[in-house]
Amino acid sequence: MKYISTMVLPIAVVGIIIYGLRQREKVFDVFLNGAKQGIEVSIRIIPSIIGIMVAIGVFKASGALDIFTKILNPVTSSLGIPSEVTSLALMRPISGSASLGIVSQTVNEYGPDSKIGKIASAIMGCTETTFYTVAIYFGSVGIKNIRYVLPIALLADLLAVIVVCNIIR
């Protein structure tokens, strides 16, 4: 499993560059265009990251987070979800930048290669910011009645979290 994971990045990068060359692209020029966009996006998210990390920091330092996860513990532990990632699992469908902040803190606190660090990383990567996606897509065409979409999406998110928590050693 580790070998597959490690090979994905080199194959993707080399593959894409070769494909671009075959299509006779000026690959480095195109790369620079894309990289410039990357900078713009990153700078644009700084305010929301700062706001969220302050909120999380305050919530955590005050002990409020401990109380909150203790209340949820009976449910989360029966599903195999470690209490250290409960706040991430809950925030993930709500806000992408909040989740980014929480993951970063968790990974730095427990170490990126620890079990908790890996679980947190996997939770972040295997689901989307559900509420935002649903709102933007249905909102764009003015649909009010979204039927079963939200419950299914959230259950799917939960399932992904449970799977990931239980398969990572």
Add this chain to the structure above:
Amino acid sequence: MLNYIWAGMIIIGFIISLFTGRIEHTVNALLDSAQDGVRLVISLLGIMCFWCGIMEIANASGMVEKLTKFIKPVSRILFKNVPENHPALSSIFMNISANILGLGNASTPLGLKAMEDLQKINKDKNTASDDMCMFVLLNTASLQIIPTSIIAIRAAAGSSNPTDIIVYIWLGSVTACLFSIILCKVLSKKRK
């Protein structure tokens, strides 16, 4: 919703800190966290830029179109109500291809176009059609070949192997995706 959550976390946090006697600790956390926020973004900047650059090459060379042709045959199972060769199918699968390739900026406009196309063949303009439900659910499943931001965070935190969680992420998102597809099909049959 995020407004209330954000406000709530800060207000409740400070109130509780009075009870737990950690008010000073909490104030320090506020100051430190603000710095951590900036540090986080800066630490991710390099890898994100690199990846955006690579993705631009993929985008410009037409990889999205290629992948779309590859996965389009699946549309007969997933999107029964859309007539064959309808433009909606192209938009839908371009959006999904872009998501799989990690092209977030490209996929959103494609997704919005897909919703417009689906709305045109939607019988009840205020209610989501079965195809719209399927489409949005596929989008919330986060199928991605390379989950870049996670790898970037792990690398910045000094992981000895930032990419080793990729397969786990695939397993999680594929499970969620299959679950959504199955439930969506079941619930849309019930309506009929």
